[in-house]
Amino acid sequence: MLQTTEFALLRRLATEQAASRAPSLVAGVVRGDRLVWSGGRGKVEGRPPTADTQYRIGSITKTFIGALVMRLRDEGRLDLNDPLERHVPGTTFGGATVAQLLAHTAGLTSESPGTWWERAAGGDWAALNASLGPEATRHRPGARFHYTNVGFGVLGELVARHRGTGWYEALTREVLEPLGMARTTPHPQADAATGWAVHPYADVLLHEPTPDAGAMAPAGQLWSTVDDLARWTRFLAGDTGDVLHPDTVAEMREPAHVEDDDTWTSGYGLGLQTMRVKGRRLAGHGGSMPGFLAMVLTDPATGTGALCLANSTSGVGVGTLAADLIDLVEQHEPALPAEWEPMPEVDPALLALTGQWHWGPTPYTLKLLPDRLLNLVPTSGRGRASRFRPTAEDTWQGLDGYYAGETLTLHRTPDGTPSHLDLATFIFTREPYGTPEAIPGGVDKHGWRPRHP
Structure with missing residues (x-):
């Protein structure tokens, strides 16, 4: 450590020893x-x-x-x-x-x-x-x-x-x-x-x-x-x-x-x-x-x-x-942040999942982290955010935040195309209330309206 840091540490230690009569x-x-x-x-x-x-x-x-x-x-x-x-x-x-x-x-x-x-x-x-x-x-x-x-x-x-x-x-x-x-x-x-x-x-x-x-x-x-x-x-x-x-x-x-x-x-x-x-x-x-x-x-x-x-x-x-x-x-001596480096390798299928998803009308951003981890965060910065660790093909487990321990599951269409995310029963879709058949309670057949009827 720098001499100034070491002196500050020693002075704090010396002050405690003298004042507390240790x-x-x-x-x-x-x-x-x-x-x-x-x-x-x-x-x-x-x-x-x-x-x-x-x-x-x-x-x-x-x-x-x-x-x-x-x-x-x-x-x-x-x-x-x-x-x-x-x-x-x-x-x-x-x-x-x-x-x-x-x-x-x-x-x-x-x-x-x-x-x-x-x-x-x-x-x-x-x-x-x-x-x-x-x-x-x-x-x-x-x-x-x-x-x-x-x-x-x-x-x-x-x-x-x-x-x-x-x-x-x-x-x-x-x-x-x-x-x-x-x-x-x-x-x-x-x-x-x-x-x-x-x-x-x-x-x-x-x-x-x-x-x-x-x-x-x-x-x-x-x-x-x-x-x-x-x-x-x-x-x-x-x-x-x-x-x-x-x-x-x-x-x-x-x-x-x-x-x-x-x-x-x-x-x-x-x-x-x-x-x-x-x-x-x-x-x-x-x-x-x-x-x-x-x-x-x-x-x-x-x-x-x-x-x-x-x-x-x-x-x-x-x-x-x-x-x-x-x-x-x-x-x-505040620690310097680690140098940013690109990932050594990436799974194109996981990369394709990144970007915006919606819980109802609320936008979330899904990010890909090293070691195949995913990070799901509210786009606005306010709300529930968690990281997820892969547990099997198309499933991840929450590591922290509100969804710690919960399962995130990717659902696909019959041809293998990603359809929606199920996170502890909450459904996330690419568009607000997209994939209507996956939304519990269904979606109003009239869709989005310019004003109240």
């Missing part, structure tokens, strides 16, 4: 396929922290569990609408679905009953499940967003049962090793930061414990580094390697529930937090455990992401810091 604070910025900047302030064992210093990342662990569950979905081993009982029988909340657990809408209690799990050694799955009686369901499943650490302990057990091994062993084999994330571990490995609480009224520290959370570990056990989390930030933006299809990660980023319904600024997808900050739509996750705070955020639209790690129980604005680092990069 024993140490490290951060990084990701752009495209690499970590383009990292910095650290404070001390870890008397030395400045680096991009290879481990910190506990808390609930960022949930994003890894989410990826493992989505791998099971993509393999056909489960459906997100499956009730938990189908995969982990014997709970009091087996009617909640896998998707509801991922999105924190299953209604489960936020914390495991008994001892404060973040500060005490946890028991096994049998002990956790035994503690979750009928009262563990606080809300009707699907009724509302209610953040639940317990839900991700349950999802960790689901992964373990499908894979026949512990959740971390599955994570290592399926995610960490393929992505080259060797420094993401369930327990600290040198060099690692010590977790501290900072006294609210004096510049003194108190050591915080870092026990194994047992069956609750999938909710917040992992440790990681700037280097490793930079790779994970790229993953969350869509650079997924062979771990998941980019469309699956895009699905995870879509808010399944928002916390403020009118003009939402924060919500939750499938294992990922989503938010809108300064006009940007960001995705990632924060994390906190006694002695540590962390945040990973990415802007999939630009490929710019940021992450930060601190060894302080509270007081460090890691979420604001990460969002500000993204904003500083975009202000100082």
Whole structure:
């Protein structure tokens, strides 16, 4: 990055570390396929922290569990609408679905009953499940967003049962090793930061414990580094390697529930937090455990992401810091648009479909995109627009917008000539109310008139 950009990033990091009295604070910025900047302030064992210093990342662990569950979905081993009982029988909340657990809408209690799990050694799955009686369901499943650490302990057990091994062993084999994330571990490995609480009224520290959370570990056990989390930030933006299809990660980023319904600024997808900050739509996750705070955020639209790690129980604005680092990069060095290039090849039959179509009297424009995708947009710019991915000859599935998941079908005349489009029962014709036989309810036989009769 330019020296002016790097100084602006370092100054923001230094200001946060000093103002929040963080024993140490490290951060990084990701752009495209690499970590383009990292910095650290404070001390870890008397030395400045680096991009290879481990910190506990808390609930960022949930994003890894989410990826493992989505791998099971993509393999056909489960459906997100499956009730938990189908995969982990014997709970009091087996009617909640896998998707509801991922999105924190299953209604489960936020914390495991008994001892404060973040500060005490946890028991096994049998002990956790035994503690979750009928009262563990606080809300009707699907009724509302209610953040639940317990839900991700349950999802960790689901992964373990499908894979026949512990959740971390599955994570290592399926995610960490393929992505080259060797420094993401369930327990600290040198060099690692010590977790501290900072006294609210004096510049003194108190050591915080870092026990194994047992069956609750999938909710917040992992440790990681700037280097490793930079790779994970790229993953969350869509650079997924062979771990998941980019469309699956895009699905995870879509808010399944928002916390403020009118003009939402924060919500939750499938294992990922989503938010809108300064006009940007960001995705990632924060994390906190006694002695540590962390945040990973990415802007999939630009490929710019940021992450930060601190060894302080509270007081460090890691979420604001990460969002500000993204904003500083975009202000100082806005990304150049990719060069336009013509398509390497084109199907003449698809090219012939492009141009104007009409939903009733309303004109729409159908455009051909790379990889045989179609883009249907209102010609006026106002209304429902979606992109469509080919699924078979003459059928496409909606990728986004109002028609996400819906089927677009091209109908032909007996001689093979394109006749009309059927999009979730809405008919699009080349001329306004053209192809009368395809229009539900028919078309007035008198046709268009110059005035009312």
